[in-house]
Amino acid sequence: MNLLLADDELLMLQILKAYFAKEGFQTFLAQDGEEALDLFYNHKIDLAILDWMMPKRSGIEVCQEIKKTGRAKVLLLTAKGDTNDEFLALQSGADDYLRKPFDPRILLLRAQKLLQIASKITIGELTVDLEGQKIYRCGKDVKATHKEFELMKYLALNKGQIVTRKMLLDQVWGFDYFGEERTVDTHIRRLREKIGEQPIKTYRGMGYCLEAEDE
Template sequence: MNLLLADDEPLMLQILKAYFVKEGFQVFLAEDGEAALNLFYNNQIDLAVLDWMMPGHSGVEVCREIKRTSRAKVLLLTAKGESDDEFVALKAGADDYLRKPFDSRILLLRVKKLLQLSSKIIVGELTVDLEGQKVYRRGVDVGATHKEFELTKVLAMNKGQIVTRKILLDQVWGFDYFGEERTVDTHIRRLREKIGEDSIKTYRGMGYCLEDQNE
């Protein structure tokens, strides 16, 4: 899932990015409304989390444009406390609204609810149990290691989309990993042995994609 985070507080952006990347999202960051719209126009965004007060274009203005041209979900953040703010946000097309300060866990739950992400992701014969951290094929636990589970989770959350090695390294091994990118290939090969050789397709020079063989 592609998530756009827009806020004029760089520290806030980095904290939220780390939180969502850990959950398997691909995250795009913007520090003002114009940058947010540029990212939206040039990427397939599933959900945008927008700060209300931003330079250039406000979160409400960005929300209106996103809703005018796409079906992406929008959640507005604000430190404002006026009673009619929620009305203004929803009238602009926002799907949800959250006041600052907020608990990051609450934001994550709101985002998952908007994207209709349950505790399990089903892709063809595979079931990824996010809470139990297990991968099942035809109802049988494949015995995935921690890294294999994390790889499957990221690929499942981006079902049908090509995920690059760089993104997999960042989201599974962490931003501070400095080893070989080929370690991804090794883990993918072992994962295929457990979930089926044809489940994960290789796109040379691009990355990997988990596809539903029944679609």
């Protein structure tokens, strides 16, 4: 899932990015409304989380622009506490509204609800249990290792999209990992031995993509 986070507070962006990255989201950061729109038009965004009061273009303006395309869900953040502000936010087309300060875990749950991300993701004969951190094939636990599960989780949350080795390294091994990119290939090979060759497609020179067996 591709997430756009827009807020003029850099620390807030970094904190939220860490929370969402841990859950497998690919995050794009913007510190003003114009940068947010530029990212939106240059990437396939599934959800935009926008601060109401931003430089150049407000969250309301960005929301209205995004909603003209109908391509993404929008959640507005604001320090405003007036009930009329909530009305204006939803009237602008926002799908949800959250007042600051908030617990990042609550924001994460709101985002998952908007995107209808269930605790279990089914792809063909495979089931990825996000809460139990297990992978099942035809109802049987494949005994995936932690790294194998995290790889599958990220691929499942980005089903149908090609993800690069670097993206997988950043999300599964961490941004401070300095080892060989080929370690991804080794873990993918081992994962395929457990779930079958078909679901994870290799796109040479690009990366990997999780696809349903009937696609």
